[in-house]
Amino acid sequence: MQDVTSSITEFRGSHYDFGYAQGEWIKGTLMMKNRAREWRIRRPRFDVDIEETRRVFNEFAPYIWDELIGLQDSLDMGLEQVLQNFGGYRVYAKDSGCSVFTAEGFLVRNYDYHPATYDGRLTFFQPDDGGYATMAPVSRVTGRMDGINEHGLTMGYNFMHRKNPGDGFVCYMIGRLILETCRDVEEAVKLLQSIPHRSSFSYIVLDKKGITQIVEVTPRDINIREHHYCTNHFEVLTHENRKVLTDSYDRMTAMTAQVNSGLTAAEAFNAMNSSTAGIFSDKYSSWSGTIHTSCYFPKELKAWIALGGDTEPTELDFGQWLQGGPLPLTELTGQLDTTLKFASE
Numbered sequence: 001m002q003d004v005t006s007s008i009t010e011f012r013g014s015h016y017d018f019g020y021a022q023g024e025w026i027k028g029t030l031m032m033k034n035r036a037r038e039w040r041i042r043r044p045r046f047d048v049d050i051e052e053t054r055r056v057f058n059e060f061a062p063y064i065w066d067e068l069i070g071l072q073d074s075l076d077m078g079l080e081q082v083l084q085n086f087g088g089y090r091v092y093a094k095d096s097g098c099s100v101f102t103a104e105g106f107l108v109r110n111y112d113y114h115p116a117t118y119d120g121r122l123t124f125f126q127p128d129d130g131g132y133a134t135m136a137p138v139s140r141v142t143g144r145m146d147g148i149n150e151h152g153l154t155m156g157y158n159f160m161h162r163k164n165p166g167d168g169f170v171c172y173m174i175g176r177l178i179l180e181t182c183r184d185v186e187e188a189v190k191l192l193q194s195i196p197h198r199s200s201f202s203y204i205v206l207d208k209k210g211i212t213q214i215v216e217v218t219p220r221d222i223n224i225r226e227h228h229y230c231t232n233h234f235e236v237l238t239h240e241n242r243k244v245l246t247d248s249y250d251r252m253t254a255m256t257a258q259v260n261s262g263l264t265a266a267e268a269f270n271a272m273n274s275s276t277a278g279i280f281s282d283k284y285s286s287w288s289g290t291i292h293t294s295c296y297f298p299k300e301l302k303a304w305i306a307l308g309g310d311t312e313p314t315e316l317d318f319g320q321w322l323q324g325g326p327l328p329l330t331e332l333t334g335q336l337d338t339t340l341k342f343a344s345e
Contacts, residue, residue, distance in 0.1 A: 002339060004115075004307050006137070006292075006332040010124040010321070015063040018125060019070020022141055026075065029344035031141075034116065035085055048080050053089045056169070060195055061177055063130040067142060086142045088173025090198060097288035098158040099251050099272065099279050100230045104210035106265045108272050108295040109146050109156040110280060111137070114287040120342035122305070122332065124321050126150075131180035135303060135318040137292060143172025144179055150322055151183045152208030152298035158230050160200040161242045166219025168196030178205065185211045189224055192217060200240055202230050208298040229256055247281075247288070254278030265304075269295050275309035282309075284338035291336065307334025 009025070011018045026032060057065035072082045083089070097112030119138045126133040136147025146156040155178045157171050169177065177195065182188040184207040192203055192215045200218040214230050216223040216237045223236040232248035233241050258271045258279070271277050273293040280290045293313070295304040301319030306312065311334050321327065 006120045010327045012126040014129045015067040016070040019067035020074040023074025031344045096159040100156045100204045102212040103261045107154045107206045110290045115340040134179045139172035144175040148296045149179045154296035158202045168198040
């Protein structure tokens with residue numbers, strides 16, 4: 001068991017300046033050294049097309065392209081290298097876990113993946129040049145794996161498979177696009193229907209009206225369904241599922257047996273975060289260990305988050321911060337049952 005820390009940061013201003021500031025943060029970490037080692041071990045199975053990537057960002061979120069340029073200027077790095085590491089377009093994905101449950105007033109989610117890919121950073125960001133303010137854990141610097149925006153739209157995603165990938169955005173950049181460009185579930189669904197997708201995922205969205213949708217996505221197809229539970233298999237696009245889904249079905253069975261709309265948010269959170277309830281996972285070396293449990297409240301503009309299992313959540317008041325309040329704290333601490341380090345360590 002090791003102690004882990006995730007820093008909490010804030011930024012109010014332009015995307016370019018945000019990108020530049022993140023580059024300065026990266027310089028003080030081991031992230032780029034770790035990324036270089038990762039690319040040596042696992043060669044990228046994708047091409048970087050600068051002009052195509054620029055075109056797609058300019059179509060869906062031009063200000064995020066400005067953020068990438070800010071990163072480039074700060075790190076004094078070639079644009080192709082910036083896009084390979086932070087662009088979130090045409091990237092190959094490893095298998096992972098994750099479990100999500102939604103009720104009318106909250107979305108609770110276990111983020112399951114490999115610690116070496118985890119930035120160890122949660123950011124409050126309020127842009128002044130376009131896009132909605134967000135509060136979310138950070139993935140690969142520019143991406144978001146779950147989170148909430150100023151309109152109360154919340155989002156999480158679950159991996160399905162990496163067969164037959166297409167040219168398109170990856171999951172963590174899609175999460176960012178949802179939070180920064182969509183006010184509610186209806187707009188999120190329209191975005192997911194319009195953008196190109198690299199891999200197969202389910203995106204789970206909940207807004208302040210209590211509307212939930214699970215959007216099953218592949219590079220070839222998309223389906224929208226109303227449901228409250230999601231692990232790592234499709235319920236409608238079943239022909240796209242992986243052959244071995246035992247772990248996903250086991251977590252779905254454990255979740256549906258213990259978590260339902262009759263529970264309080266605290267009870268649902270505890271069931272998801274409990275190391276003995278069958279939903280939390282300790283399979284870190286297999287790319288599917290639970291790194292954080294998060295719970296978002298659309299109407300209150302608040303969130304709970306905990307690193308590791310059997311941990312009391314820390315509450316973050318996004319609404320107060322949006323009104324100009326100070327950052328509530330500067331780091332989260334917890335414990336993971338692994339010796340694997342975060343990407344920035």
